[in-house]
Amino acid sequence: MITTSGLTLFGLGLGAAAILAVASKLLYVKEDPRIAQVEDLLPGVNCGGCGYPGCAGAATAIAAGKANPSVCVVADLEAMAAIAELMGQTIEEREPEIAFRDCTGGERAEERFAYSGIMDCQAAAMLHGGAKSCPEGCLGFGTCVAVCPFDAIHMGPEKLPVVDPNECRACGKCVEACPRGVISIVGITSRLLHLNEVTDCLAPCRQQCPGQIDIPRYIEQIKAGDYEGAVNTIRERNPLLMVCGRVCPRPCESVCRRGHVDSPVGINMLKRFVADRELHSGNRLPIPCAKETGHKVAVIGGGPAGLSCAYFLRRLGHNPTIFEAMPALGGQLRYGIPEYRLPKKDLDWEIQGILDLGVDIHLKRKFGRDYDLNTLKEDGFEAVFLGLGAWQASGMYAEGEDLEGVLGGIEFLTAHALGQTIDIGRKVIVVGGGNTAIDCARTCVRLGAEVTMLYRRTRAEMPANPEEIVGAEEEGVQFKFLAAPTRVIGDENGKATHLEFRMMKLGEPDDSGRRRPEPIEGSETLMETDFIIPAIGQKPDLSCLYDETVEKCPVETTRWQTIVADPDTLQTVVPGVFTAGDVFTGPDLVIAAVGDGRKAARSIHYYLQREGDIPIPPMVQRELIPYTLFKEVPGVQHSERANMPHMCHGDDRNCTFAEVEGALSEPEALTEANRCLHCGLTCYDRDMELPWKNEQELR
């Protein structure tokens, strides 16, 4: 038996080993030996944060070249370096990603019903969507805290989760656990690409801002003394914060909920405060950019839209080149806004910050004359952004407006900005009620003229910023309301001497909600003048798109001389050609151009990355979300809104182009930031009609 046993087992062992040996020869599959080595180097946590099924999967992907050696979210730099060395690559620095909480509500949201179930967000969410009346915000039970494997989240004093950026590895467990989608793992790229969606926690100001700046967040950061963080938050949406801090007409403040209590928070003052702080600190905050993609994009027009688009493209890793027809970048910012509102040196500083990211520029190169779409393509540009602006002043439709001594508002400002001397004489009439008109008026005051503004409606209807109007008044500008020009009368030399105007009265409101002015027959009056500046409106100058015979750019245009594009993607009818800014919208705000510039950059990014497929989020916020805009805000103490300080007075102000408005001081800024009610979506709505109200009554 002993022999049989020995032999049998010997045979079995021999058989097994032989079969395996033969099989391993026959069935040999070449496998990268580096997979095992890489796997050894990975930490083996199997957390799935890299998006691969466990460390083995990640190792396979790394060895196959599908993943970067730095894909692991847990491994330290050393391990990454070792893997990279093994793979013969250098580590590309991973874009830092952390969990980001997007709700400012916390415990303040109303309770819809008494909840005494399991203290767990998911359990609570299952019961009628959670006890909080806010349907989007944080439920506050801290399930995300419980699931975080790195102890990177804790509950803050307001029952809101607070992410510790040093501990967070962006593994995504909290995102999975949150039933409300309050937390997201976002790297800078996805934050830059995000468009407001109706399911985001959007305070009214954030909904209204054409640039979609996360206003509550930067105000919160200012409150916490994190001024640099606030600058970074603004820069995620607006590279021209210093500019906007000075010139923005602040649509956000018009919907500020604080306005229902006393007066709106000085959002723009706060923006200017942090922007000026950086400006005067002497060093620029670093702006992180995604890794190079190598895509070349031509940005035509160096105005706010073009600068914004180039800036976001650069941050997304692409290589934009700006083509500008004028001798310097800035567009209307430089040539349309006078020095006393926006000093050129500060504008230069801000633009330089964008160029420093690695944006190429070609100045004095005019589209249609020096290059066109075809030559751009030949030069290797894969996408084109048209940010031509609106440079043509609209006429007054009055007889004699082509006489000498009549110059369109924007043309006047541009000529002045270019340093040309214009003989405006002593008495100047500015026609129009917008910011451009006031800019013209106040510029003329500084040039020593006596200025009268003619506006066909009343002061209340003037579209210009109120403090601009006040500023103009203070500087001695005369206003003539309810007056519309009818005729320019010139002398024998063809020089304008008088302006004839007609008085108006206000009739029924028109589409814009303003009362339509109606002429009063027989009220014609003559006014003596040396110089007339009609600043009624502007429109894009599209002549560059056409040659006498050939179309240089086959884009479609409208009868308002704007370019047609998909309102969501901003792509024109020519694939790969995008547009934004005044040339698309007609004359609009700087912040609108900046916001659309980002939107266009986003589309270009997807166009380049996804072979033309540009995703549009289904829930994108296109108009204000009605139920978030309630008016009643009980229980808030009144406090005064800060006043913008003036930096110069008297003759200094009226006779020089020194900057007029200044920035808030730090204590003022903090006080102002504290006025913010940090609105979540519905945290204050105590009387909101809720779909489940009846359901509760039933019970």
Place this chain on the structure above:
Amino acid sequence: MQEYFLLFIAAIFVNNIVLAQYLGNCPFIGTSKETSVALGMGGAVVFVAVMATAITWLVQEYLLSPLGLDFLQTLAFILVIASLVQFVEMFLKKMVPPLYKSLGIFLPLITTNCAVMGIALICQRKEFPLLKSVAFAAASGIGFMIALVVLAGIRERLEIRRVPRAMRGTPVGLVMAGLMSLAFFAFKGMI
């Protein structure tokens, strides 16, 4: 036919291999963290258990029994199973890459899975004929898979629940397995 039906019901529910017979507990606790993984592991166990049972049955019938070497059963079986698993892994990798992709990474775990060896041994102890052994192996494997997937489903949900720190992970997994086992008690006496 009825015999096989009863065999299946008995092996899957009444005498579930993990929950009633305590076999294959290591992978039961170890690979039940995600349903997708549990499915893969379960599939691999069914696959290997059937093959291993068939081959060990042949080894026992035509090699060990005639030579009177029954006492070497354990040794011969594990040798056969270990080689088989390794062979299957190589075979799948070369011949059926899609299958290897879904089951492959679990195969090495199965060498030391007592469910496979246990099924083969139970078949010998009960002296099942070949066909019945194979059917029993398949049924037990499926029982293992069901238990595994169900537990994984529970644990996936537990993962994001508030569990006392000390209970997190394996302890709560074991308690859940216990409760499942208690639930499976209800099948006792069904056959």
Place this chain on the structure above:
Amino acid sequence: MREMIKMIVVLSVICGISGVSLAALKSVTAPRIEEQILSYVQAPAIEQVLAAHDNNPIRDRKIFTVQDQQVTIFPALKGGSLVGLAFETSGQGYGGDIGVMVGFDPESGNLSGIGITTMKETPGVGSKVSKHGFTSQFHGMTAEQARLKSGGGEVNAVAGATISSTGTVAAVQKAVKIYNELRSKLTTAWQ
């Protein structure tokens, strides 16, 4: 190639060595194992079927050859004289062989009782034959009586377990045959 040969050689040699040493261990322990199995597996059945005795039937067992088959017979001795005999036979059951320990009274040649030793019947039905009610019927029966009623005897089959009952009776009849052949040798074997 060299490495592969080394692999094969090492593995087979280790297997061979373990085969030899295990076989050696087996041959050393074999007698003791047999005794252990007898005293733990068969002893209860033996005690059940034999009349009162003062010896150890397992230690006093003897092996006889009938029709080229080896039969181990356990004697019951009282004061040195043979008062009972028992040995194991098997019959075809539902799920394999049924082992039956059959006891005889050497005086009369009648059955002194039967006990079931190995049983792999469907639980609850066929296994009823191992219950006392069925087996106790056989006590004191003659060879002719120990048939099922349907076969002209006096044994009541277990309802619903005809195959198991038939198998048991067949085993008893086999034992009767063996007993009759050996009867002459048996009476003198333990004197």
Place this chain on the structure above:
Amino acid sequence: MSRLWKEFSKGLWKDLPPFKLVLGLCPVLAVTSTAENGFGMGMAVIFVLTLSNLLVSLVRKIIPAKVRIACFIVIAASLVVAVELLMQAYAFPLYQQLGIFVPLIVVNCIILGRAEAFASKNPPLLAIADGLGMGMGFTMSLTFLGGLREVLGHGQLFGHTVVWDGFEPLSFMAAAPGAFVTLGILLALMNFFTNLQRKRKGLAPVDGPTHDCGSCGVCGGR
């Protein structure tokens, strides 16, 4: 000497299987319905583990890496067969009680895990110490678990009634559900006390050891 003691003692508390080193769950659950069974299984594991560690350590230098696991398995299986034979010869009732789990010692992750993780890298003496320590730790755990379940499930300990009159045994404790739940709760207690200790030392609490097939090293060694 101190090294030897270190390797031996780590199995008794620091890496106590199966609580600290969550390996080899099947026998832990299956045979711990009574203290005696647990003890018996533990002894069998001590025998196999110590000897397999010794043998593996002895042959560790001549085994080609590719058939390493196969060789370890053969060695372990041979020892298991030896245990089977010896048990049948000297402890037959225990052998019957443990049933299929005796041959299944061979697939207990602890055996292969220690062979792969320790014995194949260390000299024989240390390997023995490690095997003996781990084995004893395992036996302790199994006996304790078995005792607990026996008391709760049968009201007995080592076959002697130890509870007061009127104690109603929880029969499910002796069956499969009890096994899972008891082990789970003991593991949790273990984690709890570990964290309590850490807290006292001012350290941050940690999650307990997770059961991870990878930790047995068999497949991880590939």
